[in-house]
Amino acid sequence: MFKRLLNVIKSWLGFGIDKLENPELLLQQAQEEMKAAAARNRERAVQAITQKNNLQQMVDDLQKTVDNLQAKAELSLKRGDRDLALQLLKEKQNYDQSLQSTRAQLEAAIETAEQVKLAIKREEEKIREKTAQALALKAQWKNSQIQIEMNKALEGIQGIDVDQTFARAEAKIKNSTSEMQARNELAKGRVENRVRDLELGQNDVNAERELAELEMKMGMGPTSKVETTRTTTVENADVMSELEKLEAKIGGSNNSQ
Numbered sequence: 001m002f003k004r005l006l007n008v009i010k011s012w013l014g015f016g017i018d019k020l021e022n023p024e025l026l027l028q029q030a031q032e033e034m035k036a037a038a039a040r041n042r043e044r045a046v047q048a049i050t051q052k053n054n055l056q057q058m059v060d061d062l063q064k065t066v067d068n069l070q071a072k073a074e075l076s077l078k079r080g081d082r083d084l085a086l087q088l089l090k091e092k093q094n095y096d097q098s099l100q101s102t103r104a105q106l107e108a109a110i111e112t113a114e115q116v117k118l119a120i121k122r123e124e125e126k127i128r129e130k131t132a133q134a135l136a137l138k139a140q141w142k143n144s145q146i147q148i149e150m151n152k153a154l155e156g157i158q159g160i161d162v163d164q165t166f167a168r169a170e171a172k173i174k175n176s177t178s179e180m181q182a183r184n185e186l187a188k189g190r191v192e193n194r195v196r197d198l199e200l201g202q203n204d205v206n207a208e209r210e211l212a213e214l215e216m217k218m219g220m221g222p223t224s225k226v227e228t229t230r231t232t233t234v235e236n237a238d239v240m241s242e243l244e245k246l247e248a249k250i251g252g253s254n255n256s257q
Helices: 002-012 023-078 082-156 163-188 191-217 222-256
Strands: none
16 A cells, blocks of 8 residues: 555656556566455464364363362262352363363354464465466567567668669679770770881791891701792782782672671
């Protein structure tokens, strides 16, 4: 009751109703209330059982007194003291009435104690059940909170669109490659490159000529060398003629197209 009153006061003072209505806190409060109620019930059970035990002790004491008076009355009669026996029997009747009344109270106390024990047992079973249920609900609550936070995090993630950037980069690379190939193709047909190739060919001819002169000077068969050179020159002339015919044929085909 005090905790509930304190919660109400906190809500009035603006401590946050949402926090007070937190399911985990509500479950904890319910468990504490169940434990407190169980403790009170156990105390009542202890008192009921104590009362039953006290009545049992009273019944035992009264029974002993009644039995003792009965024995004394019998002994008085054996000794011939009838008046004393009568007095003892009267006293015995008074105790006997108290014994019967106390026995009735004891039977009621025993029944009440058994009922209390059964109620306590059921209450303990209920507490165990509710405790397990509370643990399951707390776990479910925590899982739901984790899922909510994960969903919030997922909703906060912005999509990363890099397809256009990759496409532009790929287009630039392809264009650069095509440009490089075009420059290489153009470089092959430049005049200076062709002149350089021509100069390299002339250098080869001059070197052949100098080699032939050196062989003639050293007497190493200039005649055969001259013949070889002539043969090579004739073969080159034939090749050049064949090349010109092929170029004329290709040129004519291109013009007709």
